[in-house]
Amino acid sequence: MALKNCFVCCVALVLMLAPMLQAAESDLRYNQAIGKITLTVPDDPKIRDYLGLKAKTGQFGIAQIRPGFLIIQIFNMYCPHCQHYAPVVNELYKRIQSTPRFKDRIMMIGIGVGNSPFEVDIYRKKFSVMFPLFDDKGYAVYNTLQDVLTPHFIGLNLDGRGGYRMVYSRNGGFDDPAVFLNEMVGLSGLFPGGAR
Amino acid sequence: MNKISLLIVCLGVLCLNQSVFAASEAFQGSIFEVGTLKPIDSAPKLKVGDAAPDFELPAVAGGSVRLSDYRDKRNVVISFVPAAWTPVCSDQWPGYNIVEDLFTAHNAVLLGISVDNIPTLYAWTGKMGKLWFPVLSDFWPHGAVADRYGVLRSNGTAERAIFIIDTKGIIRYINVNDINRRPPLDEIVAALKKLNP
Numbered sequence: 001m002a003l004k005n006c007f008v009c010c011v012a013l014v015l016m017l018a019p020m021l022q023a024a025e026s027d028l029r030y031n032q033a034i035g036k037i038t039l040t041v042p043d044d045p046k047i048r049d050y051l052g053l054k055a056k057t058g059q060f061g062i063a064q065i066r067p068g069f070l071i072i073q074i075f076n077m078y079c080p081h082c083q084h085y086a087p088v089v090n091e092l093y094k095r096i097q098s099t100p101r102f103k104d105r106i107m108m109i110g111i112g113v114g115n116s117p118f119e120v121d122i123y124r125k126k127f128s129v130m131f132p133l134f135d136d137k138g139y140a141v142y143n144t145l146q147d148v149l150t151p152h153f154i155g156l157n158l159d160g161r162g163g164y165r166m167v168y169s170r171n172g173g174f175d176d177p178a179v180f181l182n183e184m185v186g187l188s189g190l191f192p193g194g195a196r
Numbered sequence: 197m198n199k200i201s202l203l204i205v206c207l208g209v210l211c212l213n214q215s216v217f218a219a220s221e222a223f224q225g226s227i228f229e230v231g232t233l234k235p236i237d238s239a240p241k242l243k244v245g246d247a248a249p250d251f252e253l254p255a256v257a258g259g260s261v262r263l264s265d266y267r268d269k270r271n272v273v274i275s276f277v278p279a280a281w282t283p284v285c286s287d288q289w290p291g292y293n294i295v296e297d298l299f300t301a302h303n304a305v306l307l308g309i310s311v312d313n314i315p316t317l318y319a320w321t322g323k324m325g326k327l328w329f330p331v332l333s334d335f336w337p338h339g340a341v342a343d344r345y346g347v348l349r350s351n352g353t354a355e356r357a358i359f360i361i362d363t364k365g366i367i368r369y370i371n372v373n374d375i376n377r378r379p380p381l382d383e384i385v386a387a388l389k390k391l392n393p
Contacts (some may be wrong), residue, residue, distance in 0.1 A: 078291030078378065080324050118382040119291070126294050 028152065031166040033073075033144045037062055039111070040136045047132045051107060052160070067160030069103040069188040072150040074145070077123040082151045085173030087125035089151075092177035093131045102181075105190060109134060113142040113150065115133050155184050228281050228325070235374040238355055241346030244370055248272075248361040249344045253332035255307065256317045260305060261330050264365065269393075271304040271391050272361040273384065278353040278375055280312040280320035289331075290324045296380070297312055299329075301387035303363075307332055311339045311354050347372055352372050360387050 036061040042048055048056065052066025062070070073089055075082040089110075096102045108131040112120040120135040136142055145152075148171070155168030166185040174180040185191050226366050235359040242249075252262040264270050277288060289308055292299075299306050310317060313335040334341045334354070342348040347355035358379050360369035369387035373379040 043256075075379060076287060077294075078287040080290040080293075083290065114378070116380055116382050117378075117384075122298075122381070189326060 007023060008153070015154060017064055024113065024176045026168050027171070028143050028166050032168050033146070034062055034154065034164065035154065036160070036164060037111075037141050039109075039141075041133075043057050050132065051109070053092075061162070062085055062156070063158060063164045065107060065109075065158055067158050068107060069190055070156045070158055070164075071106065071108045071183065072108040072154040072156065073108070073111055074113055074124070074141075074148055074150055074154070075110050076113050076150040077119045079150045081173060082123075083127070086123075086129065087179055088146075088175065089128065090129060092181055093129075095177055097130075101191065106184070108132075111136055113139050113145075113148065114139050154189055157190070209305060219224065226288055227283055227286055228279060230282050233375050236355060236372055237349040237351070237375075238347050238372070240370075240372070241344070241361075242367060244367055244369065246367050248359065248365050248367050249341075250365075251341045251344070254314060256314055256331040262334055263307075263361070266305060266361075266363070267365050268363055271302060271308045271363055271388065273299065273304050273388070274345075274357075274359040274361070275306060275379075276347050276354040276357040276359075277308065277310050278344070278349070278356055280310060280316050284322070284356065284378060285324070289321070289327060289329075291378070291381065292326060292329065293327050296328045298385055299388070302385075302392055304360075304388055304391075306327065309341060309354070309379060310343060310350065311333050311335055311348075319374050321355075346383060349375075358384055360384070360391070362391055 031185075039061050041055050041058055042051075043055055045056075053064065062072070069098055071092075093108050093179055095107065096106045110129065110133040112123060112130065112133060112135045115123070115135050116137045117135045118134050123129065124133050135179040142148065151170075151173050152169065152171050154166065157167060167189075168184065200377060208233060248263060250262065250264045252260050254260050257283045261270065275289070275292065278284075278287075290309075292306055308327070308331040310331070311334045312320070317331055317333055320328055339348040339352060339354060342354040345357070345359060347357040356373045356375045356377075356379065357368065358371045358373070359367055362368050368391060369384075371379050371383065
């Protein structure tokens with residue numbers, strides 16, 4: 001009887017805590033959609049090398065990016081929040097690049113939904129973005145994701161063989177790149193010991 | 197409280213919280229969803245080569261702006277947007293706000309015009325940060341300027357339209373865009389380049 005009471009109490013406790021756990025969890029509804037997104041292979045060989053792309057032209061799927069952890073920023077040049085958070089996102093990239101054990105295993109890309117290459121280039125130059133940005137002029141990515149709000153961040157584990165596992169997906173920016181990186185590192189499961 | 201009741205209460209709490217955490221970004225919570233609209237709902241009244249009708253409209257920042265004040269001085273880009281607090285409009289002028297240099301490089305000023313009243317425009321554009329260009333209210337007589345430019349829709353909102361007027365007051369570019377999409381910035385800049393080859 002005591003065991004039964006204990007079980008019921010545990011179930012009740014889990015149900016009560018679930019909303020709090022959800023708050024920390026991300027919205028993974030775009031998991032299926034990510035597999036359908038294709039982007040144009042960059043002309044710049046340094047970017048192709050950064051992403052581990054073998055093809056020099058044509059399209060590539062996100063899961064074709066080399067193994068590791070990929071952070072995708074869904075942005076829009078016209079979005080005031082994307083503009084506001086751009087320096088913070090740049091700081092995130094700098095932190096990754098300046099940490100030897102993350103440098104080659106955590107990649108970042110940005111996709112400008114509804115933006116032409118010209119508009120993406122404006123965003124890149126205006127905010128001195130160092131990581132690769134891709135355009136979505138024809139709204140293909142936007143339509144695939146459906147009603148995504150910008151900025152939106154997605155975290156993916158990539159196995160390098162076309163497989164991926166989405167571990168993070170959330171609307172809105174973040175204020176502290178160190179905290180965000182720590183969260184991504186933890187979610188990736190690739191770095192024992194966390195972000196330190 | 198018996199155990200079943202306790203579980204039911206917990207399930208209720210869980211369901212209530214799910215809707216809270218499904219809420220979107222704070223800014224987006226202020227935007228009224230209009231769905232997909234008829235792309236264009238007005239008849240053209242002007243064409244490239246026509247003299248731009250003069251107007252004077254009150255500005256959100258105070259005072260008023262008269263188109264003819266720019267004659268022989270600056271090219272003018274007029275951006276009509278349909279309505280404040282709607283999806284595409286809210287993500288249009290903030291983009292222009294980071295490319296002031298593209299306009300000034302072509303001796304152009306930008307005038308943003310909406311049929312909303314000044315208080316509404318004040319609250320709305322305040323969410324966009326500090327805009328470098330004047331935002332003008334075509335509220336009263338309602339949509340009169342939009343009407344003279346042939347971009348007043350049947351429901352009293354304006355089209356999403358761009359007019360480029362040269363220093364002589366002649367219209368050099370018109371784009372009455374699909375209201376559901378932003379006018380391509382590439383085209384606006386290309387049209388400005390043609391003014392000063």
